[in-house]
Amino acid sequence: MPTLDRRDDVFVLDLGDGENRFHPDWLTAVGAALDEVEKAEGPRALVTTATGKFWSNGLDLDWLLAHADEYEEYVVGVHELFARTLALPLVTVAALQGHTFAAGAMFSLAHDIRVMRADRGFWCLPETDIDIPFTPGMSALIQSRLSPRTAHEAMVTARRYGGEDALAAGLVDHTATEDSVRATALELARAQTSKAGPTLGTVKSRMYAPVLASLRDRDNPMG
Numbered sequence: 290m291p292t293l294d295r296r297d298d299v300f301v302l303d304l305g306d307g308e309n310r311f312h313p314d315w316l317t318a319v320g321a322a323l324d325e326v327e328k329a330e331g332p333r334a335l336v337t338t339a340t341g342k343f344w345s346n347g348l349d350l351d352w353l354l355a356h357a358d359e360y361e362e363y364v365v366g367v368h369e370l371f372a373r374t375l376a377l378p379l380v381t382v383a384a385l386q387g388h389t390f391a392a393g394a395m396f397s398l399a400h401d402i403r404v405m406r407a408d409r410g411f412w413c414l415p416e417t418d419i420d421i422p423f424t425p426g427m428s429a430l431i432q433s434r435l436s437p438r439t440a441h442e443a444m445v446t447a448r449r450y451g452g453e454d455a456l457a458a459g460l461v462d463h464t465a466t467e468d469s470v471r472a473t474a475l476e477l478a479r480a481q482t483s484k485a486g487p488t489l490g491t492v493k494s495r496m497y498a499p500v501l502a503s504l505r506d507r508d509n510p511m512g
Contacts, residue, residue, distance in 0.1 A: 292305075299479055300326045300336070302338070304345055309393065311392060312349045323374070334382065336384055336474045337382070340386075343393075346390045367392060368426045371399045371427075372399075372501050375430070384475075390415060399430065404470055408466070417444070426510065435458075435460065
């Protein structure tokens with residue numbers, strides 16, 4: 290399960306050491322961690338990382354198959370995770386030490402800065418391969434954070450991007466060796482801690498107002 294630590298002014302959220310899929314209990318734990326980060330005062334930033342082969346593989350499809358009647362409510366919760374991360378009043382850095390797929394890749398896009406391991410691991414939106422269409426909110430998030438060309442390729446072809454290809458395509462902002470992904474993310478986060486506060490929150494909320502409105506459309510989350 291996710292755990293939250295603090296190193297001086299930088300909070301470190303570790304998503305776990307498995308596939309880190311979005312089980313409802315996992316979503317609740319991440320939400321509680323974000324509560325703590327958001328309620329803290331003073332300079333701060335957030336690094337979101339994981340331990341092991343995966344950063345996140347996204348939706349918990351096994352849970353969804355067993356709880357099909359809760360699908361829409363579940364999607365609302367996933368959308369809220371994206372919206373909340375996107376609008377946090379502090380700088381967020383995703384340290385992608387492993388595979389980052391589907392809704393996990395979307396979660397990474399909700400962060401301000403992304404650092405990916407250079408030599409192994411893939412970033413991928415496989416929805417067209419697994420026959421799960423993007424919701425309007427998901428589409429809005431992806432298209433707001435990527436260039437039109439990259440968004441089209443990633444969403445339509447389900448291409449798997451390694452670290453250097455992801456950097457070239459603008460999916461991530463930095464690459465690093467396996468043992469320095471987290472350290473690089475921490476360094477980037479420390480340089481931005483002074484920006485935390487209401488002004489940054491307002492900037493983000495206004496910058497991404499259409500995306501946030503789509504993600505928070507509880508009446509019609511599936512489109």
